[in-house]
Amino acid sequence: MKDATEILPRIGFALRLTALPDFSAPPREAVVTDGGMSSRVVEDAGGGAVRIVWRGHPLCGAAFAVAAELAPAPDGGGWDYSFRYDGNASGLAVEAVEFPVLTVPRTDATEIFYPWLCGRVRRPKWSALEPGAEVTEIQATGLHFMAALNGADESWYVDQRGDARLRPNWAVVRNGAQPGTVALVFRHLPEVVEANRAAGALPFGGRIATFRGDWFAAAEIYRRWAWEQPWAKAAFARPRNRLRDIAIWFWNRGGVADVEPPVERFAALTGLPVALDWYWWHKIPYDSGYPHFWPPREGAEAFSAAVRRLAAKGVFVQPYVNGVSWDKESPTWKAEGEPDCILEKSGERWGWRYNVHMPSCLAVMCGDAPRFHARMRDLVRRLRECGVPGVYLDQIGCCTVRTCWDPAHRHPPGGGTAIVNGYRKMLRDIRADNPGLLLSTESAPEAYLDVVDSFINLHQNEERVATVPVPEAETVPAFQAVYHGAIASYGSYALIDGIPPWDPAWPDDDRWTDELPWEELYPDQFAFEFARGVAMGIQPMVHQLRMRHFDDPRFAANLAFAVDTARFYFANRDFLFDGTMCAPGTLDCARRTVDLFVRGIYTKPGEGRVVHRPGAPAVLHSVWRAPDGRLAATLCNWTREPQPFALSTPDLAASGTVSARSWMLVTP
Numbered sequence: 001m002k003d004a005t006e007i008l009p010r011i012g013f014a015l016r017l018t019a020l021p022d023f024s025a026p027p028r029e030a031v032v033t034d035g036g037m038s039s040r041v042v043e044d045a046g047g048g049a050v051r052i053v054w055r056g057h058p059l060c061g062a063a064f065a066v067a068a069e070l071a072p073a074p075d076g077g078g079w080d081y082s083f084r085y086d087g088n089a090s091g092l093a094v095e096a097v098e099f100p101v102l103t104v105p106r107t108d109a110t111e112i113f114y115p116w117l118c119g120r121v122r123r124p125k126w127s128a129l130e131p132g133a134e135v136t137e138i139q140a141t142g143l144h145f146m147a148a149l150n151g152a153d154e155s156w157y158v159d160q161r162g163d164a165r166l167r168p169n170w171a172v173v174r175n176g177a178q179p180g181t182v183a184l185v186f187r188h189l190p191e192v193v194e195a196n197r198a199a200g201a202l203p204f205g206g207r208i209a210t211f212r213g214d215w216f217a218a219a220e221i222y223r224r225w226a227w228e229q230p231w232a233k234a235a236f237a238r239p240r241n242r243l244r245d246i247a248i249w250f251w252n253r254g255g256v257a258d259v260e261p262p263v264e265r266f267a268a269l270t271g272l273p274v275a276l277d278w279y280w281w282h283k284i285p286y287d288s289g290y291p292h293f294w295p296p297r298e299g300a301e302a303f304s305a306a307v308r309r310l311a312a313k314g315v316f317v318q319p320y321v322n323g324v325s326w327d328k329e330s331p332t333w334k335a336e337g338e339p340d341c342i343l344e345k346s347g348e349r350w351g352w353r354y355n356v357h358m359p360s361c362l363a364v365m366c367g368d369a370p371r372f373h374a375r376m377r378d379l380v381r382r383l384r385e386c387g388v389p390g391v392y393l394d395q396i397g398c399c400t401v402r403t404c405w406d407p408a409h410r411h412p413p414g415g416g417t418a419i420v421n422g423y424r425k426m427l428r429d430i431r432a433d434n435p436g437l438l439l440s441t442e443s444a445p446e447a448y449l450d451v452v453d454s455f456i457n458l459h460q461n462e463e464r465v466a467t468v469p470v471p472e473a474e475t476v477p478a479f480q481a482v483y484h485g486a487i488a489s490y491g492s493y494a495l496i497d498g499i500p501p502w503d504p505a506w507p508d509d510d511r512w513t514d515e516l517p518w519e520e521l522y523p524d525q526f527a528f529e530f531a532r533g534v535a536m537g538i539q540p541m542v543h544q545l546r547m548r549h550f551d552d553p554r555f556a557a558n559l560a561f562a563v564d565t566a567r568f569y570f571a572n573r574d575f576l577f578d579g580t581m582c583a584p585g586t587l588d589c590a591r592r593t594v595d596l597f598v599r600g601i602y603t604k605p606g607e608g609r610v611v612h613r614p615g616a617p618a619v620l621h622s623v624w625r626a627p628d629g630r631l632a633a634t635l636c637n638w639t640r641e642p643q644p645f646a647l648s649t650p651d652l653a654a655s656g657t658v659s660a661r662s663w664m665l666v667t668p
Contacts, residue, residue, distance in 0.1 A: 002210050004050045004070055007079055008042060011052065011068055011208075012101040015085065017059075017092035020192060020413060021345055021405060030092060032057055034101075037066065048072045061089035068099065070208070077221065078157070078209025086199035093197045095414060097188045098172070102208060104148050104156040106182040112136070113215040114171050115143040117398075117459040118444045118536075119478025121215050126175065135173040135182070140164075141401045142444040142479055144206075146171055146184045147218035154210050157218050158184050161225060162204030165446035166417040168401050189403050189415030216583050219481035226482050234450040235486035241438060242389070243454055243488040244577050246316060247272035247570035248562065249541040251492075253279035253286075253501040255298055256306045262545040264313055269550075272566055275316040275490070277392060277456070277541075282320075285505035286601075288360035290325040291375050292332070294382055297505075304386040311387060318440060319383055323393030323423075324400060325351075325362035326372060333363075340369035342419070343406035350402070356602045357506045364399050367422020368409040373429070380430050380437070390438035390453070391430075396423050397445040397455060420447045427451045444479040444489070454488035460533040461493040463598050463611045477536035477622070481581045485627075488577070490539035493600075494530035496549045496558045498522065500601045512605050519554060524594045526558045527638040527661055528616065530565065535620035535636050537576050540565050561661050568634075568663040575632050575665075579624035582631070585649025589619040592639055618643045619658055623651060633666040 012034040019028040034040070038056030045051040049071035057064045064087040070079040083099045112122045116138045124135050145159035160169060172185040190196055190203070207225070211217055226232050247270070252259040259278055267274045280286055281303060282293035296303035310317050326337030328351060341349045341363045351363035365372040380391050400423050403415045411418030427439060428451060440454040458465055462475045480489070498518025502511055519526065534540050542562050549555040569576055594616050599608040620636045631651050637643045637658035646655040647666065654666040 002078070004079065007070060007208060008050065008052055010103050012103065013054075013066060013068065013083070014098035014101060015066075015094055016096035017088075017090055018095040018192065019092055021347070027345060028092065029095075030059055030090065032060060034066070038062070045069055045071070059090045061087060063087035064089065073207060073209075075224075077224075078207050080205055080207055082202065082205045084199070084201035088198050093192045093194070094190060094200055095192050097190065097202060098185050099188070099202065100158060100184075100186065100206070100208065102156065102158050102184045103176050103178075103181050104184065105150070105180060106148055106176070107150060107153075107180070109151060110182060111149040112173050112182070113147040113149060113218055113476070113478070114138060114173055115140045115145065115478070117142055117475070118457060118480065119143060119215065119219070119476045120473055121149070121476050122473040124175075124472060129175040131175060131177050131179075133175045135175060137170060137172045139401060140169040140171045140186070141398055142446060143222060143482060144169065144186075144446065145218060145222045146173065146186075147215065148182050148184060149214060149218070152212070154212060155218070156184070157209045157211055157221055158186070158206065159222055159225075160186055160188075160204060160206045163417065164188070164204045164206075165231070166420045167203070168403050168415040191412035191416035192414035193412045215476050215478060216481055219478045223482045231446070231450040232483065232486060235483070241453060242273070242316060243275075243438065244573065245273050245570070246275045246488075246490070246539055248566035249275045249277055249490045249539060250545045251277045251279070251541055251543045252545060253503070255280075256302055258546065260306050260310060262547050262549065263310065263315055265547065265550060266545065266563075267313055267315055270563055270566060272570055273314050273316070274566075275318065276310060277318050277320065279320040280501075280503055285355070285358060286503045287355035287362065288327055288358045289330060290322045290327050290362060291372065291379065292330065293321060293379055300386065307387045311389070316390065317388050318390040318392050318438075319388055320392050320394060321376070321379060321383075322362070323376065323396040323441065324364050325395065326365060328361040328363050329359060336371045337363060337365075339408065340365045340372045342366045342402060342404045345403070345405050354602070355506075356604070357510050364395075364402070366404045366406065366409055366411075367400065367419035368404075368411050369422065373422075373426045376426060377430055377433055381433055384434045384437055389436075390440060392440040392456070393427070393452075395442050396427070397441040397448055398443040401445070401447060424448065424451050449483065449487055452487070454490060457489050457491040457533060457538050458493055460491075460536060460538065461529050463596050463613070464493050464600060477581065480537045484537050484581050485578050488539065489537070490541050492530055492533050492538075492541040493543050494526050494541070495543050496526055496545065496555050496562070498525065498597060498599075499544070500599055500603070501544050502601070510604050514605075517554065518597060519558060522595055522597050523640070524592075524638065525596050527561050528594045528613075529596070530562065531620055531636045531638045534565055534569060534576070535622050535634060537579070537581060537622060537624070539577070540569055557661070564662065568665075572632070572634065572665055574626045574628075574630075575624035576634065579626050582623040582625055583650050584621065584623055585647065587617065587619060587621050587635075588646040589617055589643055591615045592618050619645045621647065623649050625651075631668055635664045635666060637662055
C-alpha cells in the first residue's frame with residue numbers, strides 16, 4: 001500500500017456553487033478549487049488516518065474549510081476516503097462536488113479504464129492533448145471505478161462506494177496540468193438544499209489504491225467490495241428463473257406474421273428454449289406517441305393469441321415498452337406529461353428526438369411522476385393479462401440517474417437519489433401488481449441490479465453505439481467481471497442479412513429502397529458482431545430474424561453460426577450464465593481486419609458508413625469458474641478459416657486450433 005505522503009499531494013477538489021434558478025435569467029454560479037484556497041495543512045486524524053484541510057477562500061470567506069480524510073483500508077488494499085466542507089459564507093449552495101481529483105503519473109502508453117456502460121479502455125493520443133484537456137466525461141450509471149493503466153508499471157485506481165450508485169455521478173478524465181500526469185475525477189451532484197449550503201459532506205466514501213495489472217485487475221478490486229453489498233447479495237441470492245435456460249434471444253420487430261413464425265421455426269429446428277424481445281407490437285409508431293402503447297397494433301386478441309402460441313412452444317415472450325418517456329407531441333403532454341417531466345436547470349424539459357423520421361421529442365419523466373408511473377403500471381397489467389411472462393422497460397437503466405430542478409416536484413432540486421428511488425419504487429409496484437412477471441431494462445446499471453431480472457447489453461457492438469473513435473477505445477466486459485451471474489444479460493445488434501428493420505407506421509420517404517447483398521459485401525460482420533457479446537458471457541441475440549433467412553442459401557452460413565452458438569451457450573451455461581469471470585490472460589492468435597457496415601434504424605439512405613476494425617483477434621475468448629469450482633475457457637473463431645491459438649492465463653493454459661466459425665471449450 002502506498003504511504004499517505006505519496007497519495008496526499010495528488011488529491012484535489014472542486015466545488016461548483018449555485019443559486020437556485022428562477023428560470024428567467026442565467027443562474028449565478030462559481031467554482032471553488034483547491035488551488036484557490038488560502039492555505040493547506042495535513043493533520044494526523046488518529047488510527048493511521050490523515051486529513052488534508054484547505055482553509056479560506058475569497059468568495060466563501062476566511063472561515064471556509066474543506067477537509068479530505070484518508071484512512072488505511074482494513075484489508076490493506078489502499079486508502080478509504082471521505083470529504084466534507086463547512087463555513088461557506090458565499091450565500092450559494094453546492095451543486096456539484098468533484099472529489100477526488102486524483103492526479104497520477106502516466107506515460108505516452110498509459111490507458112484509461114472508465115465506466116462507460118459495461119466498461120471501456122481508451123488509449124488517448126496524449127501528445128496531441130493540451131494540459132488540462134478533457135479526455136472523457138461520462139455518466140457513471142454502471143460501475144463506479146476508474147483506473148490509469150500503466151502496463152507492467154504501477155497503475156492507479158479510484159472508486160465510489162456506499163449509495164453512490166443511486167446518485168447522479170460523472171466520471172471525468174483530464175490530461176494533467178503537469179507533463180506526464182492524468183487526472184481521474186468523480187463529479188457528484190447532490191441535492192441543492194439549504195442544509196447543504198454552509199456545510200456538507202459526500203454521502204458516501206471510496207477507495208484509492210495502486211496495483212499492477214490491466215482493467216480486469218482493477219475490476220477485481222471493485223468486485224471484492226461489491227460482492228459484500230446488499231444489492232449484490234440480493235441479486236446473487238434470487239432464485240434462478242427461466243432466463244437462465246434461454247439459449248438465444250431474438251430481437252424481432254413488427255406484426256405477428258413477421259415476428260412469430262421465424263422464432264417458432266428456430267425453436268423447432270434446434271429443440272432449444274428461446275426468447276423473443278418483441279418490438280413494434282404496439283399501436284403507435286416506434287419512438288413516438290409514448291406512453292400510449294395500448295392497444296396492440298393488430299388488436300389485443302391477435303396479440304394474446306400469438307403470445308399463447310409462442311408460450312405453448314416454450315418461447316419466452318417479452319414485449320417492448322419505453323419505461324421513461326412521454327412524447328411532447330402527444331395530446332396528453334401538457335396536462336399529464338409536462339408536470340411529471342425532468343426539468344433541467346436551464347428551465348428546459350429534458351428530452352431527445354430519437355426518431356428522425358417523425359417530429360417526436362421524447363421527454364424523460366422524473367422519479368416523482370405519479371401520472372406517468374400510474375400509466376406504466378396500467379400498461380404492464382394489460383400486457384400481463386395477455387399472458388406475457390416478462391416486460392422490457394427501456395431506458396430506465398441508462399436515463400434516470402439525473403438531476404431535476406422542478407420546484408413543483410416533491411423532491412429537493414438538483415441531484416440526490418429521488419429519481420432513481422422513484423423508479424425503483426415503480427418497478428417494485430409493477431412486481432407487486434404482477435406476481436411472477438420478469439422485468440428487464442437497458443444497459444448495465446448498478447442502481448437496478450436487485451430490482452430487475454435482466455439487462456439488454458449492446459455495448460459490445462461499439463461501432464454502432466460508441467461516441468469515442470474506435471481506434472482509441474474498446475469496450476471491455478468489466479460489468480461482467482464484477483457482476484456476472486447476478487443477473488441475466490443478453491443483447492446484440494447482429495443482423496443476418498445486414499438490413500435493419502423499418503416500422504411501416506413511419507412515413508416512407510426515408511426508407512432504403514436499394515438494398516445490396518450486405519452479407520456478401522461484409523461476410524464477417526454478422527459473426528463478429530454476434531460472437532463478441534457471447535464471448536463476454538452475454539446471452540446470444542439475433543436482431544430481426546425472418547423466415548427468408550431459413551430458405552435462402554445466401555444466409556445459410558450466418559444462420560448455421562447462430563444455431564451452433566445457441567447450442568454452445570446452452571450446453572455451457574454453468575460457465576457462461578452462472579460462472580464468475582476469471583483473468584483473461586493472453587491469447588496468441590492471428591489478427592484480422594474486419595469491415596463493418598454501420599447502419600441503424602435511423603440511418604437515412606446514403607448515410608451508412610464503413611468501419612475498418614484492424615487487428616481484431618481472430619479468436620475471441622474468456623475464462624470462467626463455475627459455481628462448483630470447475631474452470632473453463634471459451635474460444636470462438638469468427639473467421640472463415642481454422643485458427644491456431646495459444647492461451648496463457650493465471651488459471652489455465654492451452655493451445656490448439658479452432659475450426660472456422662466455431663466455438664471451443666477448454667478445461668485444465
